Amino acid sequence: MTGRAAPLVAGLLSGALAFAAAAGMAPFSTAKPGAALPDGWRPLTLPRVAAPELALVDDGGATVLRVRSAAAAGTVAHDLAADPAATPVLAWRWKVDRVVEKADLATKAGDDFAARVYVFFDVPVEALSLGARMKALVARAIWGEKLPTAALCYVWDNRHPPGTRAWNPYTDRVRTVVLRSGRPGAWAAESRDLEADFREAFGAQWPGPVPRVTGIAAGNDTDQTGEAVTAWFGDFRLERRP
Numbered sequence: 252m253t254g255r256a257a258p259l260v261a262g263l264l265s266g267a268l269a270f271a272a273a274a275g276m277a278p279f280s281t282a283k284p285g286a287a288l289p290d291g292w293r294p295l296t297l298p299r300v301a302a303p304e305l306a307l308v309d310d311g312g313a314t315v316l317r318v319r320s321a322a323a324a325g326t327v328a329h330d331l332a333a334d335p336a337a338t339p340v341l342a343w344r345w346k347v348d349r350v351v352e353k354a355d356l357a358t359k360a361g362d363d364f365a366a367r368v369y370v371f372f373d374v375p376v377e378a379l380s381l382g383a384r385m386k387a388l389v390a391r392a393i394w395g396e397k398l399p400t401a402a403l404c405y406v407w408d409n410r411h412p413p414g415t416r417a418w419n420p421y422t423d424r425v426r427t428v429v430l431r432s433g434r435p436g437a438w439a440a441e442s443r444d445l446e447a448d449f450r451e452a453f454g455a456q457w458p459g460p461v462p463r464v465t466g467i468a469a470g471n472d473t474d475q476t477g478e479a480v481t482a483w484f485g486d487f488r489l490e491r492r493p
């Protein structure tokens with residue numbers, strides 16, 4: 252990320268403002284390579300930050316999303332109104348061509364990743380601590396009334412082992428979870444229990460039922476390190492537990 256910490260984090264979060272009527276996400280695989288993003292998906296760009304190159308491409312006979320960032324940052328997002336009690340599992344597959352060598356998730360200067368997947372939650376503002384509530388109200392006054400109040404960020408990291416969890420260096424409203432680290436090149440399948448991950452991150456602040464999921468976003472960023480990476484994403488699905 253750039254030195255403009257709050258605007259960049261808020262810009263990413265504000266992509267999931269509108270609530271859609273259904274919890275389904277249009278699969279990339281139903282589109283033709285070179286076509287526009289399927290209905291429901293839209294690119295998110297940030298002011299004064301170079302945008303990544305987005306494209307639907309063929310990979311092994313399936314259409315997938317490709318995101319190329321060279322000193323850039325951005326995502327594609329899909330609004331949702333999903334009940335995590337009904338469909339708590341988010342599944343997808345992804346791969347990267349390389350990791351961001353200079354990245355360091357513990358620092359603002361190194362907060363770049365070869366691939367990221369955000370999941371946004373609608374935690375009521377009144378449920379937050381006084382300090383968090385004031386920050387949320389200020390952010391909403393700047394970025395929009397429905398700015399999500401909590402997010403999980405699943406990442407493909409360069410050095411930290413899978414399972415590492417840390418707060419985003421810019422905000423304690425985003426919990427970073429390392430799923431993959433290094434070893435780029437091959438497709439990796441993911442299946443995350445959003446209820447469990449939310450409770451690990453925010454359960455002490457919000458002990459009640461996990462709030463609804465208001466959207467997801469997928470992409471990468473190298474605007475802080477200036478490196479160049481490419482990530483590919485397959486279809487995203489919200490599913491019941493096996």
